[in-house]
Amino acid sequence: MVIDTLGRLFAPRRAPVFTADFTSPTQWVAGRSWAYPDGGPVNPGDNKLDHLTADPTYSRGGVFRATRRPDGNWDTGLLTTEGSDEAFMVRTGDVLEARVKLPEALGAWPAIWTWRDGGQEIDVFEYHPDNPDLLELSNHVREAHRYHRDPSVRPGAWLDLKVEFGKSSVVWWVDGVRVYSDGRGVGRAWHAYLIVNLSVSAGRYHPPPEPEATEMSYEVSQLRVYRSDRPGWPGWPGRSGRSGRLGRVPGPSGPRAADLGP
Numbered sequence: 001m002v003i004d005t006l007g008r009l010f011a012p013r014r015a016p017v018f019t020a021d022f023t024s025p026t027q028w029v030a031g032r033s034w035a036y037p038d039g040g041p042v043n044p045g046d047n048k049l050d051h052l053t054a055d056p057t058y059s060r061g062g063v064f065r066a067t068r069r070p071d072g073n074w075d076t077g078l079l080t081t082e083g084s085d086e087a088f089m090v091r092t093g094d095v096l097e098a099r100v101k102l103p104e105a106l107g108a109w110p111a112i113w114t115w116r117d118g119g120q121e122i123d124v125f126e127y128h129p130d131n132p133d134l135l136e137l138s139n140h141v142r143e144a145h146r147y148h149r150d151p152s153v154r155p156g157a158w159l160d161l162k163v164e165f166g167k168s169s170v171v172w173w174v175d176g177v178r179v180y181s182d183g184r185g186v187g188r189a190w191h192a193y194l195i196v197n198l199s200v201s202a203g204r205y206h207p208p209p210e211p212e213a214t215e216m217s218y219e220v221s222q223l224r225v226y227r228s229d230r231p232g233w234p235g236w237p238g239r240s241g242r243s244g245r246l247g248r249v250p251g252p253s254g255p256r257a258a259d260l261g262p
Contacts, residue, residue, distance in 0.1 A: 018088050020223035022062050022196075026085040030054040033080045033195060035115040042073065048109070049200040049208065050076040064110065064198035065217040068209070078197035082115065090114060091191040093228040095164045098220060102127055104155040105216035107209030109199035112161070112220070114192035122170060122186065124163050127218075128206045129155045137172045137180050141190060144182035148174065165190065196220055 021027055031054030036043045041052040050066075051073040058065045058077030066076040081088045090096060098112055112124035121140040128134075132155055135148045152175055153159065162173040168185040171178065198218055201208055209216065 014226060016224040017094075017227040018090075018225040020196075020220075022079060022220075023056075023060050027088065028079040028081060029083045030056065030059055030077070030079055032083070033078055033115070033197075034082060034118075035080075035121075035195060040078075044202065047202045047204040049074045049107075049202050050078075052076055052078050059196075062221055063217050063219045064196065065215065066108070066198050066200050068214045074200040074209075076198055076200060078195065080115070080193055080195045082193035082195075087193070088225075089116070089191045089193055090165060090225055091227075092165060092167050092186055092188055095162065095226045096124060097222070097224050097226070098124065098161045099158065099222040100125070100161060101158050101219040101221070102129070102153070102155055103198070103216055103218040104129060105209060105213055106130060106207050107201045107213065108216045108218065109201050109206070110218040111195070111197060111199065112223070113195050115195055116192040120190065120192035122163070122165060122192070124172075125159075125161055127153075128201065130207050135159075135174065139170045139182050139184055139186070141186045142182075142184035144170070144184040146172070146180040146182070148172070148179050150174065150179075194223075196223070 031041070031052045032039045033052070036052065037045065041050070043050055049072070051069060053075045055075070058075065059079050064077040066074045068074055100110070100112070103110055106129055108129055109126065111126045114120060114122045119140070123136060123138040123140070126136040126138070133149050133151060133153045135153055137146045137148055139145070160175050164171040166185050167188050169181045169183050170185060172180045198216070200216070
């Protein structure tokens, strides 16, 4: 038993099954998502000023941007694995790690989340600079939420995020500290596509952008998914899943992410 325990403790870190390359059109589709009515480009019913754009300067470099339009909406960057050639989905038991730089502009609404067939949503994080020290962590599959407050959460801060999509509990870590275990989980057969985007608040729940604001952004310098060695649920097409090209996301980035793998 002791040898088995030590073996698990000192086992080599396994390779990710998915490493985001935001420049890759086979991994990611830009500027449309079925999480938006009719696939976009707008979603006013969700209190968003978004007008999704496929312009690569809004997302493909890992910096997700939004710029004001003459009609009052904002051109916004969104990438999703849904509809891509690889069509990667996270599934029960997976662990996602991401390194993000939070936005500073009022009205910015960044998120990393999941979606499939009108639901299956887990929010790795959401953030609004008007609540400067607060991250929103949500399981919409089985409805559990946590408002996580910490001085390390602030506009412009770099954060290391980690989420385990457990069958009985979804667990979140921030900067290596376990901050929330929802005790609800996603169930045995859950699976969903990834979405990374920057939305703009319309003002109902959070303040809209300042009148003089014309641009805002946040950055995702790294996103990886790790998969358990345990067999998948029946009917799942293989244990390893589809793997993206390895390596860091191109473009500007902050300090190296902490090694927070499972």
